[in-house]
Amino acid sequence: MNHTPSGTTANSRTDFIRERVRADLAAGRFDGRVQTRFPPEPNGYLHIGHAKAICLNFAIAAEFDGICKLRFDDTNPETEEATFVEVIQDDIRWLGFEPAEVVFASDYFDQLADWAIDLIEAGLAYVDDQDAEAMSLNRGSFTQPGTDSPWRNRSVEENIDLFARMRDGEFAEGSRALRARIDMGHENMQMRDPVLYRIRHAHHYRTGDSWHVYPTYDWAHGQSDAIEGVTHSLCSLEFDSHRRLYDWCLEHLDLPGDKPEQTEFARLNLTHTMTSKRVLRTLVDGGLVDGWDDPRMPTLRGLKRRGYPPEAIRAFCSHIGVARVNGTHEIELLESFVRTHHNRHALRRMAVLKPLEVVIENWPEGQVVELDAINNPEDDSAGTRKVPFTGRLFIERDDFMIDPPKKFFRLAPGREVRLRAGFYITCIDHVTDETGEVVQLRCTYDPETRGGQAPDGRKVKATLHWVAAEHAVDADVILYGRLFTDSHPGADGTDPLDAVNPDSRQVLTGCKLEPMLADTPGGVVVQFERLGYFAHDLDDPGLWHRTVGLRDEWANIRKRRVKG
RNA sequence: UGGCCGGUAGUUCAAGUGGUUAGAACGUCGGACUUUGACUCCGGAUGUUGCAGGUUCGAGUCCUGCCCGGCCAGCCA
Numbered sequence: 001m002n003h004t005p006s007g008t009t010a011n012s013r014t015d016f017i018r019e020r021v022r023a024d025l026a027a028g029r030f031d032g033r034v035q036t037r038f039p040p041e042p043n044g045y046l047h048i049g050h051a052k053a054i055c056l057n058f059a060i061a062a063e064f065d066g067i068c069k070l071r072f073d074d075t076n077p078e079t080e081e082a083t084f085v086e087v088i089q090d091d092i093r094w095l096g097f098e099p100a101e102v103v104f105a106s107d108y109f110d111q112l113a114d115w116a117i118d119l120i121e122a123g124l125a126y127v128d129d130q131d132a133e134a135m136s137l138n139r140g141s142f143t144q145p146g147t148d149s150p151w152r153n154r155s156v157e158e159n160i161d162l163f164a165r166m167r168d169g170e171f172a173e174g175s176r177a178l179r180a181r182i183d184m185g186h187e188n189m190q191m192r193d194p195v196l197y198r199i200r201h202a203h204h205y206r207t208g209d210s211w212h213v214y215p216t217y218d219w220a221h222g223q224s225d226a227i228e229g230v231t232h233s234l235c236s237l238e239f240d241s242h243r244r245l246y247d248w249c250l251e252h253l254d255l256p257g258d259k260p261e262q263t264e265f266a267r268l269n270l271t272h273t274m275t276s277k278r279v280l281r282t283l284v285d286g287g288l289v290d291g292w293d294d295p296r297m298p299t300l301r302g303l304k305r306r307g308y309p310p311e312a313i314r315a316f317c318s319h320i321g322v323a324r325v326n327g328t329h330e331i332e333l334l335e336s337f338v339r340t341h342h343n344r345h346a347l348r349r350m351a352v353l354k355p356l357e358v359v360i361e362n363w364p365e366g367q368v369v370e371l372d373a374i375n376n377p378e379d380d381s382a383g384t385r386k387v388p389f390t391g392r393l394f395i396e397r398d399d400f401m402i403d404p405p406k407k408f409f410r411l412a413p414g415r416e417v418r419l420r421a422g423f424y425i426t427c428i429d430h431v432t433d434e435t436g437e438v439v440q441l442r443c444t445y446d447p448e449t450r451g452g453q454a455p456d457g458r459k460v461k462a463t464l465h466w467v468a469a470e471h472a473v474d475a476d477v478i479l480y481g482r483l484f485t486d487s488h489p490g491a492d493g494t495d496p497l498d499a500v501n502p503d504s505r506q507v508l509t510g511c512k513l514e515p516m517l518a519d520t521p522g523g524v525v526v527q528f529e530r531l532g533y534f535a536h537d538l539d540d541p542g543l544w545h546r547t548v549g550l551r552d553e554w555a556n557i558r559k560r561r562v563k564g
Numbered sequence: 565u566g567g568c569c570g571g572u573a574g575u576u577c578a579a580g581u582g583g584u585u586a587g588a589a590c591g592u593c594g595g596a597c598u599u600u601g602a603c604u605c606c607g608g609a610u611g612u613u614g615c616a617g618g619u620u621c622g623a624g625u626c627c628u629g630c631c632c633g634g635c636c637a638g639c640c641a
Contacts, residue, residue, distance in 0.1 A: 014578085041641055076640065132639055139637055142566045146637085177639050187567050189637050198639035217641050240569060241636045264569085266634095271575085319589070321577060323570095326634060330575050333590050343603060378603070409601080418599060452599045463599050530600045553601040556592095 015322045017056070017263055021064055021232060030231040030258050034066030037230050038092070038099075039073045039221070042084035042205075045292045045299045046091045048313070048334075049275040052268040055317035057234055058097045069228060070099035074106045075220045077204035077211075085205075091300040096310045105215075105224045106206045112215050112223055113167065115253050116178060116196060120159045124252055125196060126152055127162040128179045135177075138184070139192050145185035146192045152181065166199055169212035173199050178213070182248065190245045194218055222246040223253070225260040233260045236267040237326060268320070269328040272482040273298045274489055279496050288500055289483075295535075295545045296483045296504050306480070307525040307535025307547030308334075312341040328488060335548045342525055342533040342547070347375045347382060350420065350465040351528040351544075352512040353477055355394035357469065358441045360425065363391030368468075371451070373421035387514055389422050392469040394512045396530075399464050400441060402430065407557055409461035411441070418463045420529060424449040465529045472512035477534065477544045479506040511544075 025032055036057040040050065061068035070092060074080050089102065119125035128135065128149045140146035154162075163178055165171065178197035186192050196219040203209055225233045233246075243262050250259045267275075274280065275298055283289045283297070292299050295306035303313065316337040320329055350373075369389045376382035395411070404412040411417050416426040429442035448455050452463070481504045490496030520526065522538040525547055532549035 014580095039641090043641090073641070079640080135639080136637070141637055144566090144637095174639065179639095189567085192637080195639050200639085214639090216639070221641085235641095237569075238635055239641090241567080243568095266570095319577090323577070325570055325576095327576060330590070333576075336590060339602090348600080374599090377598095377600085407601095420599065422599095460599090462601080465600075527600085527602085530602070532602095550600075550602050555601090557601085 016324065017060065017232075017234065017265060017322055018063070020261075020263060021060060024231070024261070025064070033229070033231055034061060034064035035229055035231045036061045036066065036068045036234060037071045037225065037228065038068065039071045039105075039224075039235075040088055041073045041076065041079070042081060042088060043076075043079040044084065044277050044281075045301060046088055047275045047280070047300065048270060048273070048298045048303065049268045051095060051300065051313050052317045052320070053234070053236075054092060054095060054097060055314055056265070056322060059318065060232065060234070061100075066231070067100035068097075069101045069103055069230075071224060071228070072102075072104045072106075073217070073221065073224075074104055074204070074206060075215050075217060077200055077202040077207075077214060080205055082205045087301075094304060094310060095300065096314060103228060104206060105220050106204065108220070108224055108227055109207060109211060109215070111227065112220060113213075115223060116163065116215075116219070117160065118254070119180070119196075119252060120163060120178075121156055122252065123156065124181050125178055126154050126159050126181050127166065127176050128152070128193075129176050131174055135195075139189065140184070142189070148184050149179070149193070152184075152193070163197075163213075166197065166213050167211070169201060171199055173201055175199065180219075180245075180248070188241055188244055190218070190241050191248070194245060218242060218245050219249065222249050222260065222262070226250055226253075226255050226257075229257065230260045231258070233262045235262060235264055237264045237324065240264045264324070265322040266324060266326045268317075269326065270298065270331045270334065271328055271487040272331050272484045272489070274484065274496050276496075279490075282497060283483075283500070295478070296480055298483075304523075305535065305538060306545055307342075307533060308338050309341045309345075309525070312337040315341070331482075338548050339533070339550070342527065344378050345376075346525050346527045346533055348373070348377070348529050349517055349526045350387065350467055350514045351475075351477070351517065351531065351534070352394045352396055352465065352467050352472075353508050353528075353531065354397040355467075355510065355512045356397045356400060356438065356441060358393045358395050358425070358443055358466070360391045360393070360443055360445050361428070362444045365391070367391070368471075369450075371421050385516060387421060387516075388468045388471045389419075390468045390470060393419070393466045394469055394472065395419075395441075395464050395466045397438075399462075400427070400430075400438065402438065405561075408554075410464060411462070416460050418449070418452050418460045419466045420463050421452055422450070422466065423447070423452070424454060424460060463530075465531070467512040467514050469512075471515045473515055473518045475511050475513050475517070475542050475544055477508045477511045477546065479508065479546045480504060481506070513544075 038054050038057045058068045128151045138147045177195045179193045182191045184192050195216050197213040200214050246262050293301035293305050316334050370386040371389050372384045373387045399410040401412055411427050416424055418424050423445040425443040425445045427443050430438050431440040433439050482501050483504050484499045485501045486499035489499040520536050522536050525533050525535045528534050533547040534544045535547050537543035
């Protein structure tokens, strides 16, 4: 398996964006500079989809010796909050990126308004007294050209005066708007005199009450890019039709230096996942998850609590690359990167999730042996640890069957297996309760097999994980399944919320952990041997989250058997 | 219905200006190894490159037509 993208340097890695950057550089554009930006609106939490954009923008800048700034696109006072400014910065740093600078579109409000006046003076913008409904009606349709507003030919003086009074808060919200004067018959709807400023008597989290007009995205974005010296403005596919307007705005302003260049790419979609803010908010508000940082959420905070390492997210984003086609990546691919990272870094520990008691009949009464166990076979420097072994242990319920089918080579009556880092044991009897369920195993051990090897060279087919009963630490462990049962929730036109998996989490109580795990700090991810990677909860020391399971051949065998 | 952008294994991406049997990853199947049924290693399978024509010695790459998908008619971004 090769998770390293084929080439990570600017010269070898190729996609249409990097090719364009290289071409621009070769043509001497932008004085050889490369500058990108990540422009979130501070109105919600970042999710895995944003991670792709973040990685792309920062990676391009880094590969071409450029810089990438974080810009808050805070032009809509009604939806934005200061708290998100903090949260978003934290998440970006957690992902592993440090913006060259943190800037705000709202810092450019004065400049943007000045430019709007320039446009008015050039006869390229006007104040329209139509309301939103009338404007919409007059915009025409895909096949019908729009009709000019009755206010389209006001004098420059009147427009200047009206716009000034809009800024002063003289007019009601929605009663007027400043529009670009382009072409109401344009084949591109974005060019049919788009709104540049709308009246909002709203409190802005940064500029307070000093503004009564706010620029639209189209008026703010390109100019913000230009002000900052952005060279390559990367955005998602749906802005494709806005590119002509982006260029139009910049072409009609007196800008120093080269105009930034907008390039669109496909946003990230994942199977069994939704990245729509509306859907995620509904999940949170409806109590279907525990909040924005629920480990089932595709938010960066959710993934963090779940135990997804930022390195894996970055490797994933780099691997999937960029395209101009909207597609949906399999979540298994992301999980594979998570496993690859943890396999190399996570310490191995033993934990029994569904305990079954084992009594070693020939174990010396009261004896405790401290065994040496390897911390990480992938990393010798991780060393070893001591694990206590006694005559009463817990093993996994699933590791024993009274009547084992073919290909089940764990413990069964009369069978011998190895306990990891411990001894060979043989099951000589089992105790069942009145319902027939196995409640205890009686076994013997071979003292000669300490450490896990038999001097006579005999082999066992299985190695089981275990925990000494008296030394075990109790904990709750949460197993997570897909948040949505459907691989493409809502794709068939149904409500994605209908596809929410009612069994997306399974809380296991009374799990038995090896004693060392009690001292693990929150947030740390370890491998519970033979089970998967598990993240210690950030706040609750008695709680673990399954990040992702190990690949499980036995599960595949069972699945195949069920199927047929 | 108009415009724009797309269509390459199950999935996501590769295939310098047209040039041998269209590659890789994940998934899947088989094998080796193994004190994790993990990891690692080896190997197999899956493609009418959306369809139909055309240009050419030669087309996934160029041309034409058609089909399918996405986006666009917020004073959201």
